[in-house]
Amino acid sequence: MSTVPSLSLDRFPRYTLLEGPTPIQHLARLSKQLGGADVFVKRDDLTGLGGGGNKLRKLEFLMGEALARGADTIITVGARQSNHARLTAAAAARAGLQCELVLARLVPRHDEDYLENGNILLDSLFGAHVHDLPASANALEFAEARAEALRKEGRNVYVCPLGGSSPVGCxxxxxxxxEIVAQSEALGVSFDAVAVPNGSGGMHAGLLAGMTALGRTTPSVVGYAVYGEAKAAHVTTLDKANQAIRLIDPGLTVASEAVVVDGSALGEGYGIPTDSMRRSVRLLASTEGLLLDPVYGGKAFAGLLQAIETGVYRAGQRVLFVMTGGLPGLYAYRSAF
Structure with a gap:
């Protein structure tokens, strides 16, 4: 019988987008090749809607809130190849909502694959209306102004922040x-660390809030910065973790020292390919037949590989990497490979 306590999230509106718990798998061949810690993956890429990906977990609560408020339109923001925007469009299509995406050209890429393939192609197929903004624009301000204009036309609009990383999304x-704690118990496997990409910070923050609310000090949750510098990501993640945990239990707090952000894999900036990212994508594909995206998972996995190879995680330890999906991004980054 499970001894995992409940987080009591049933009081929050939720719109089901996942088919159930995503599996945890052991990467036996890769672990043997690395010769260090045993590597496991949490397959949050194995979600069916819209090409799959981790943002669907946030969108279950975001769409739940939007529908509870009677929304007929959802607007969100992101970069040109945003996975969150693509999955928001897919979730809106399933829920019968109109969807508008405010996408800024945050990544200095101008090739046709990046501008027209990958996620942006799917946005169109899901029926979303895309607003194409320059990198200098404030996408959220544009989204709020657009929402206000639609409200004056009688529409009920729900605005979703970057990455869906509101307290509710977290x-x-x-x-x-x-889910991880319950699966660990069922598998009889204890993890020393859970490794994740840290972009808008919501996934990292939510995991920290959940582990803290469950009374778990292990495994540690380590975020590899893929959007901005580690110091700024630490501040953002801590703030979001505490906003999220206050929704669960106002008496709880996530400690600053619990937020671990590693900036070693970021490279020159968000969405800009690195040699270590290319290596990690190729290594996981060639040893385990699994695909990472080039913007989030590829860089974060590169950071984890470096940690294992330099002895941060040693033989006898177990590390769980959350695979976040974002597969369409590979097609947008064809030239990078």
Missing amino acids: LGYADCAA
Whole structure:
């Protein structure tokens, strides 16, 4: 019988987008090749809707809130190749909502694959209306102004922040923390660390909030910065973790020292390929037949590989890497490979 306590999230509106818990798998061949810690993956890429990916966990709570408020339109923001925007468009299509995406050209890429393939192609197929903004634009301000204009036309609009990383959105990964704890117990495997990409910070924050609310000090949750510098990511993640945990239990707090952000894999900036990212994508594909995206998972996995190869995680330890999906991004980054 499970001894995992409940987070009592049933009081929050939720719109089901996942088919159930995503599996945890052992990467036996890769672990043997690395010769260090045993590497496991949490397959949050194995979700069916819209090409799959981790943002669906957040969107279950975001769409739940939007529908509870009677929304007929959802607007969100992101980069040109945003996985969150693509999955918001897919979730809106399933829920019968109109969807508008405010996408800024945050990554200095101008090739046709990046501008027209990958996620942006799928946005169109899901029926979303895309606003194409320059890198200098404030996408969220544009989204709020657009929402206000639609409200004057009689529409009920729900605005979703970058990456879906509002306190409500973070609940999706607090729930995932409970899922990981339950699966670990069922598998008879204890993890020393859970490794994740840290972009908008919501996944990292939600996992920390969930683990704290469950009373778990292990495994540690390590985020590899892929959007901005580690110091700024630490501040953002801590703030979001505490906003999320206050929704679960106002008496709880996530400690600053619990937020671990590693900036070693970021490279020159968000969405800009690195040699270590290319190596990690190729290594996982060639040893285990699994695919990472080039913007989030590829860089974060590169950071984890470096940690294993330099002895941060040693033989006898177990590390769980959350595979976040984002597969369409590979097609947008064809030239990088």
